[in-house]
Amino acid sequence: MTEPALISRLKAVRTEAGLTQAELAERVGVTRKTINTVENGVFIPSTVLALKLARALSTPVEGLFQLPDGVATCS
């Protein structure tokens, strides 16, 4: 099985915040389907959407999304 391109903690953070997918979707101006695909790792959100999600959940973006270990970075 291939490793996901992005590790998403969105579902856990959303649940902790006591929000449903629909409520979070309404806060960031997308449909529930988009939240669902981000949570399931099917869809990688844009930077803007990631920042909106982080703001809506009062958490840094790194708290929601992380790169898997071993992903090469350029320095």
Added chain:
Amino acid sequence: MTSASPGEIAERTQRRRNRLLWLVPMLFFIWQGAFFSSYARPHTPLRAVELVSLGSHLFLAVVLLFVLATGGGWRHGKTVRALLDDESTQAHRAQAYAAGFWALALCAAGLYAAAPFVQLATGDIAHILLSVAVAVPALRFVMLERRAARD
């Protein structure tokens, strides 16, 4: 009675759009089969029924392409339309267009390869290519949207 939120309206409209983009291309393909099986040869003048069929085919193709390109929901406000065309929808549309491109390229290659053996009029070729260009992206789009809506 409480009024539905834009998100709820968008979700309902999304489901309707998926049904439309699933059922109509199916109908479209079935219709093409029926059309070609009873089609008068190009050298004979087209009958009124064939002209109507060709006109409706073109009309339906344009409607489907328009729904696919704009996301639909025209009778709703700006907020709902924006939700109907949100980020994941745009990504699905891009993937659907890519599938349409490859289907069209393969279909064109097939027709090109068959050209020395099968005589097809320009109208027939346009008909086949238009059907593929409309139906494949529409079906791929619905597939992606349905999968995205599943928990």
